[in-house]
Amino acid sequence: MAISKATRQFVAINLMEIGVVAGQDQLLDALDPSEPRAVCFVAQSLSVRPSTVSKMLDILERRGWCRREADETDMRRTFIRLTAEGHRMRSQVRRIWAEVNGDLARALPQNDLSVLEAALWNAERLVSGRLSRLR
Template sequence: MSSASPAPAQQPPMVGEDRLSFAIFSLARAHRAYAAGLLRDLGLHPGQELLLMQLLDRDGQSQSELLNSVGLDHSTVSKSLRRMQEAGLLTREPAEHDRRVQLVRLTEQGRAMREPLRNMWATLEETSTKDLDAQEVETLVRLARKVENSMTERSRAQNSEG
């Protein structure tokens, strides 16, 4: 990896007993920083790997389909796709059935990212789980999904209220 990771965040005293959210924040920050370094080594920005993986699984998706599959906002996806197009990883073209719909297709250079991405993802997983046994990994994944679902449900409820 090309750069040093940030130091672990120190829990502010005001967090007190409510330390789960701070632990999640710290974990997400460390994971994202490490992943960003691995991605930089591949010439990618965070989030672009998710778009590439979606396209490697099913090339020729519309921008709307990609937007829905990666869970990022419209402006982030548009900016990422523009950068990736400029880097020669993909093309965007109007769909024949509806010229307003932009289809995103990988170039040869984009398709060549399959193995480097697979290796990067494996390195990220190996580093993330190095001190955990298989049961701890399964428990962490299950609990992370529960917390994610709780946060998503709460966000949806707040959005429907306002």
């Protein structure tokens, strides 16, 4: 928990330098630059409610990072399309994540890294599964 909290705070500071608030990075990452994504799909992938995604999208849309599109066959559904500027911001977010991940990986003995990585992915799946049942 301590490593997670410190890492997230460090990432948040780096994100602020490019004008991204913590949470927006995950939303940008959940969007696919090559195709629009349904709001409900994005909400599910982030383990949040669609209304939470909609509120976050208001900010991203004002910044020109994405735009909403109505589903032509079902007007109740909304899709999100990443703009060129949003794609650029998503790339910067992923660069920051890669740098932090690289720093963390270099702090560990290389022969232990693959075992730790597998264990952490298993822990993430466990926690995400339990979280999704609660929402």
